[in-house]
Amino acid sequence: MAGPSGIIAAGAPGFITTRSQALAADTERYVLQGGGTVVLALAAGESVELQLKDGGQSVELxxxxxxxxxxxxxxGLTANVQPFGIEQALSGQSEDAQRVRAGLARRGLTIANARAALIFGDDAPAGSREQFTATQAITLIMGAPARQMLVWEQTPASDVTVLVRRNQLRQPGVFRAPEPLAQPRLDLTIDIASAISFEVHEGEYIQILDVAGRQCSDFLGFRRRALDRGLLRGLDATTTRTMTGQAYPKPGLYAKFFDEDRTAxxxxxxxxxxxxxxFNLACTPRYYEDMGYFGHANCSENLNAALxxxxxxxxxxxxxxxxxxxxxxxxxNAIWFDEPWSRPGDYVLLRALDELVCGASACPCDIDAANGWLLTPxxxxxYAADAFFKRSIGYRMTPDSPPQSTRETGFHPRTCALTRSFAEYRNFWLPTSYAGHGAMAEYWACREKAAIMDISPLRKMEIIGPDAEVFLQKVMPRDIRKLAPxxxxxxxxxxxHGGMVDDGTLFRLGxxxxxxxxxxxxSLLWLREKAAQSGLHVxxxxxxxxxxxxxxxxxxxxxxxxxIIWTAPGQTSLAELGWFRFTIGRIGGYDGIPVMISxxxxxxxxxxxxxxxxxHAPAAWDAITTAGAPHGxxxxxxxxxDMLRIECGLIFGGYEFDSTTDPFEAGIGFAVPARKEDDYIGKDALAKRRAHPVRTLVGLAVAGNETPAHGDPVFIGRAEVGRITSATRSPFLKQTIAxxxxxITASALETxxxxxxxxxxxxxxxxKVCRFPFYDPEKTRVRG
Structure with a gap:
């Protein structure tokens, strides 16, 4: 059954039906990040609701x-604190701080003499809510105070959901654009089914913003200096694909777009x-004529008029x-389309690499799903060239949750000084290889000497409370009662059903x-969902x-x-630290950097x-690399x-497993004890799968030097019997492995x-099927 918002009410939380929205028509949603700040305007009669995602987070208003x-x-509030959290957030260089500073400047306001009301507190449970209604027009500034959490503490700052309910419903012809990212030089609205032209200078930023969601916009850019010489040099899809090494068109955006002269x-x-x-054309008159809609407005003719x-x-x-x-x-290789993924306020931000004349449209297509059947502006x-924007790719934890921008880890100030080769990994930027080394040298350093790698994107979740052990015993196959601090x-x-959500490590701190x-x-979403359903004190x-x-x-x-590691007398020393154990210590002595080492x-x-x-990350990196230099x-x-983990037969989400794969099929059946007495989620299904296996993970020795790709089919004769999950050319074994x-019938050794x-x-x-792990199958090195 669907509720008023169109969301499926039972059995499918967060999934979207056709043309449904996650929010009511009069509601806007923002995320106040832990340690961050948000500014927004409220008119008389409009309200704001604050919702704690994880609990224990105070908010300054x-x-x-x-x-x-x-x-x-x-x-209806009285000031009771100095807004230290807001002031601390605004003193930083984050993009949300930049937006808030710009928003206050546009309104001629300052928080220099402001006081704040403190909402919630350390004991506020997850899901706590407070709602306030404005009796006059105000500018509201919110901050989520955060302190530097020691690594052995379990009190992280958390995000707060902010819902704003407006007097004016979102309806055709009435739209409210979100706050600018900074002070804009141009702020232009493209009306429904129209197009505009504008000029930008080299280095300036262009934001194309979908105000109401699910509305397309065709964008053109031409070199101004070429136009002045009578030459038309605009964005060219074929040249762009060639310059970026893409063999075929695909959804998404390239890092840069070029003209036919190969100029970015x-x-x-x-x-x-x-x-x-x-890679396609903007909509044309012919498209609508062939569909029987003669004289229909179209982007190509609208852009012609604008340019x-x-x-x-x-x-x-x-x-x-x-x-x-x-x-x-x-x-x-046939192209098809459906409703846009964009939600209200989604955008693309471009940086002009030349003097440009630009055209942009609000697509007029209302005869199919291209704009979700409704037209909006x-x-x-x-923005000026000196505005501050870091590169990011939008990421949503669920289909209709607010987007998160790609972040930099705490170690990024050090890694970015050593390489420009970064990839987006789990919503963080991580190095793919390092200048002056390269993947092969880095591989051998790890095998023969030592290597250091930033793995900060791993997701961390604190699980505490008197029923924490009981809860984990119910949701994990491992026997958590046997786990010691x-x-x-x-x-x-x-x-x-036995399919995997995720794999990971569980640390017992107490x-x-x-x-x-x-x-x-x-895994974080799933654990939250199960905790809410459990009724336990966790x-x-x-x-x-x-x-x-x-x-x-x-x-x-x-x-x-x-x-470099100092541990207190009551802690396990580094020399005593066993495999799959951890200790608490400091880098540099008693007053050094607090760390946890596993x-x-x-x-x-x-x-x-x-x-x-x-x-503390940059200082920790410096200490480790300084001590490590004599050791190579x-x-x-x-x-x-990737080469290292495949050699060792270590699995990776999305490759060796997904929700259709059980742990036995993923090659980690050892992590599902057969004799755990307590019931846990998936226990019955896993018992049946253990008894009646259909597929299994195997190692392959591959003839020749060609490396298979993830997803390549595996055959016996004309019969497909499996799929490649990962493959590499092994430096240690001097052969291709996969x-x-x-x-299960094709899994015997030497098959x-x-x-x-x-x-x-x-x-x-x-x-042929071979034993894996390929490298050190007895794990003598890792246990050493």
Whole structure:
């Protein structure tokens, strides 16, 4: 049954039906990040509701009237604190601080003399709510105070959901654009079914913003200096694909877009959606005529009219970047489309790499799903070249949750000085390899000496309370009652049908204190959901933003740490630290950097993970790398890590497992004890799967030097019996190896198989099933 918002009410939380919205028509949603700040305007009669996601988070509210005077009374509040949290957040260089400073400046306001009301507190449970209604027009400034959490504490700052209910409903013809990212030089509205033209200078930023959601916008850009010489040099899809090494069109955006002279015109700085059309024409008269809609407005003709003042000749169809247009390419390379993914306020931010004349439209297509069947405006804003924007890709934990921008880890100030090769990984930027080293040198450093790698994106969740052990015993296959303080256990977590949610490690910090470290947000969402359903006294708080970590791996790793780690007499010393154990210590002595050190890793070598607060990360990196220099310590990126983990038979989410794969099929059946007495989620399904296996993970030795790809089919004759999950060319074994999930009948050692390339039939790679892990199968090195 669907509720008023169109959300499915039972059995599918967070899933969206056709043209449904997550929020009521009069409601806007913002996220007040832990340690961050938000500013917004309220008219008389409008209300704001604050919701605690994890609990235990206080919120500062300050309100100013249009003349700058304190206006907390308009919310029925009395000031009781100095807004230290807001002031601390605004003193930083984060993008939300920039937006709030710009928002206050636009209104001629300052918080210099403001006081605040403190809402909630350390004992406020998850789901706590407070709502306030304004009796006059005010500017509301909110802050979520955060202090530097010690790594052995379990009190991270958490996000607060802010819901604003407006007097004016969102309806056709009435739209409210969100706050600008900074002070705009141009702020232009593209009315429904129209187009505009505008000029930008080199280095300026262009924001194309979907005001109401699910509305496409065609974008054109031309070199101004070429136009002045009578030449038309605009964005060219074929040149862009060639320059960026893309063989085929695909949904999404390239990092840069080029003209036919191979000159870069724009680069993408922010993308909150990730689903766009970069290879088709803007809609044309012919499209509507062929559908029987003669004389229908279209983007190509609208752009022709908008660009005419610049002497740009008309085109029957403009090749454009069609932002928010949801195209896909099927298995036969045919293009299809559906409703856009964009939500109200989603945007793309571009940086002009030349002097440009631009055109942009609000697409008029209302005869199919291209704009979700309803037409709304597009907002265009241009910001000065000296504005501060970090590169990011939008990421949503659920289909209709607010987007998060790609973040930098606490170690980024050090890693970015060593390489420019970064990839987006789990909503963080991580190095793929390091200049002056390269993946092969980094690999051998880990195998023979030592390597350090930033692994901060791993998701952390604090699980505390008198029923924490009971809760974890009910949701994890491992026997948590056997876990002692100071011990770590590797475990999957599974859905009721036995498919995997995630894998990760569980740390026991105390009798009622645990920390989950997983690979994906899916595990955090799932744990929250199960805790809410359990009725137990257990409290969960996400801590990914408060705890960042590096892996120090390799034969020399213990010798390096021995030089810098101090542990208190009551703690396990580094020399005593066993495999899958952790200890608390400091880098540099009694007053040094607080850290947690675990004997864990993802390389198959002796190794450790060092956890600290992000503010301490640069100093921790410096101390480790300084101590490691005489031992040949080398920074290591994702490319080398992939070779290391495949050699050791270590699995990776989205490759060796997903929700259709059980732990036995993923090769980690050892992590599902057969004799755990207590019931847990998925226990019955896993027992049946253990007794009646259909598929299993095997190692393959592949003939020749060609490396298969994830998803390549595996054959016996013409019968497909499995799929490649991961593959690499092993430096240690000097041959190509692969992990594959195959039918149980094809899993015996020495079984001859073939890996399909091209269409799977015209080209085959010979392979045979072999023992894995391929490297150190007895794990003598990692246990050393």
């Amino acid at each position: 300050a309100a100013l009237a249009t003349d700058g005077r304190d206006a907390l009374a308009a919310l 015109l724009v680069e993408v700085v922010h993308d909150t959606v990730g689903r766009h059309d970069t 005419e003042p610049y002497g740009i000749a008309s085109h029957r169809g403009w090749p454009a970047i069609n932002f928010f247009f949801n195209t896909n390419v099927d298995a036969h 597009i907002q265009v804003r241009v 100071g011990q770590v256990v590797y475990t999957p977590i599974c859905y009721e 009798q009622d204190n645990f920390r989950w470290i997983g690979g994906d947000d899916a 409290y969960l708080r996400a801590a990914t933003e408060q705890i960042h970590n590096v892996a120090l791996q390799g034969p020399a790793s213990r010798d390096i740490l021995r030089e 004997r864990t890793g993802y390389t198959g070598e002796l190794g450790f993970e060092i956890f600290c607060h992000p503010d 310590l080398t920074p290591l990126g994702l490319d080398a890590l 992990l594959a999930r195959v039918d 001859a198989l073939e890996i399909g390339r091209l269409d799977g039939q015209q080209k085959r790679l010979a392979a």
